[in-house]
Amino acid sequence: MNYPQGTRGIRQQNKTRRNNRASYSNRGMTLEEDINVTNLYYLEKAKANIHKKPTPIQIVNVRYPRRSAAVITEAYFQAKATTDYNGIYRGKYIDFEAKETNNTTSFPFSNVQVHQIEHMRSVQNLGGISFLIVRFTSLNETFYYPIENLLTHWDKMHKGGRKSLPYKQIKEEGYKIPFTYHARVDYLPIIDQLYFS
Amino acid sequence: MNYPQGTRGIRQQNKTRRNNRASYSNRGMTLEEDINVTNLYYLEKAKANIHKKPTPIQIVNVRYPRRSAAVITEAYFQAKATTDYNGIYRGKYIDFEAKETNNTTSFPFSNVQVHQIEHMRSVQNLGGISFLIVRFTSLNETFYYPIENLLTHWDKMHKGGRKSLPYKQIKEEGYKIPFTYHARVDYLPIIDQLYFS
Numbered sequence: 001m002n003y004p005q006g007t008r009g010i011r012q013q014n015k016t017r018r019n020n021r022a023s024y025s026n027r028g029m030t031l032e033e034d035i036n037v038t039n040l041y042y043l044e045k046a047k048a049n050i051h052k053k054p055t056p057i058q059i060v061n062v063r064y065p066r067r068s069a070a071v072i073t074e075a076y077f078q079a080k081a082t083t084d085y086n087g088i089y090r091g092k093y094i095d096f097e098a099k100e101t102n103n104t105t106s107f108p109f110s111n112v113q114v115h116q117i118e119h120m121r122s123v124q125n126l127g128g129i130s131f132l133i134v135r136f137t138s139l140n141e142t143f144y145y146p147i148e149n150l151l152t153h154w155d156k157m158h159k160g161g162r163k164s165l166p167y168k169q170i171k172e173e174g175y176k177i178p179f180t181y182h183a184r185v186d187y188l189p190i191i192d193q194l195y196f197s
Numbered sequence: 198m199n200y201p202q203g204t205r206g207i208r209q210q211n212k213t214r215r216n217n218r219a220s221y222s223n224r225g226m227t228l229e230e231d232i233n234v235t236n237l238y239y240l241e242k243a244k245a246n247i248h249k250k251p252t253p254i255q256i257v258n259v260r261y262p263r264r265s266a267a268v269i270t271e272a273y274f275q276a277k278a279t280t281d282y283n284g285i286y287r288g289k290y291i292d293f294e295a296k297e298t299n300n301t302t303s304f305p306f307s308n309v310q311v312h313q314i315e316h317m318r319s320v321q322n323l324g325g326i327s328f329l330i331v332r333f334t335s336l337n338e339t340f341y342y343p344i345e346n347l348l349t350h351w352d353k354m355h356k357g358g359r360k361s362l363p364y365k366q367i368k369e370e371g372y373k374i375p376f377t378y379h380a381r382v383d384y385l386p387i388i389d390q391l392y393f394s
Contacts, residue, residue, distance in 0.1 A: 053251060070274060074270065077269070090323070091289065093288065127285070128246075
């Protein structure tokens, strides 16, 4: 097969990376890295324009050394007000949170913050497409979990229900996201199925 | 009139702020502050969910003092890959850049970066709603400038055309954004008019 130079470069890098890691782990890249690579692929193919939002940081001190770039010398991480990823697909607003867990039997709700859930609820109410991507790292399985189910179980928890989502339930109510070479977390076909078919 | 406590508080703060500033400037808040207040108002009214993206920062060193929050001790500003604001309105993806200029006769294209324009072009191609908000600070006028016109004149510039957008042209092709008390840059009604009527 012929690949353009760029793709061969990335292919080679990934191969090297995978080989380097093979001795101590088969997991490959983190979920965040996989989603970033996927989003870049979608962008290059002009299918979608979805980005990870930068981490919000409160800057306290900046130095301006002569002839060089400004250096931030004191800053603090701020709490996120929203989710990790947003962007556009087929004209629609897309907004999601992505989480990994080492747990093999359930996804603890403690992994998600209340303001993230409320942000996703707001997106849903405004007609956007919101969801959770959950990876069970040890099982090497990644799921698209719909916002409707997430909100239902979250609200139940606040009335005394379970503090986690069982793996079985995520498997039943969610959609397993296939791993393909270019789109390592190929979530757009699931959106096609749920919202555009 | 009766306002809820929260609103009265903000009202009072703004009043104080305006009075404090009155001695050296009548301009009030910056465009960014005005847009943030407007977006907060839209969010509270459940009309739209639109946020300023955090500034991307490359973190080089972090210290973890005992019993206190992590301190970033070396970091650098990174170039923005996209625009300043994005979010959702009426199910649609919204993405825009906002710029102020002290210039009274034109808006220089040098205020906008090539990757910001290309990002907006991509959003437009994917069916989203993208535009430029320009404030002529000295004239105290703020305009919604449509993406179609922006791309046309940008592309002309790269074929040897003007390196700026004349104020007169922005006034003709754009839409003056009204200033209202709660929505200081009330741009949603213009989107209604252009995309939903």
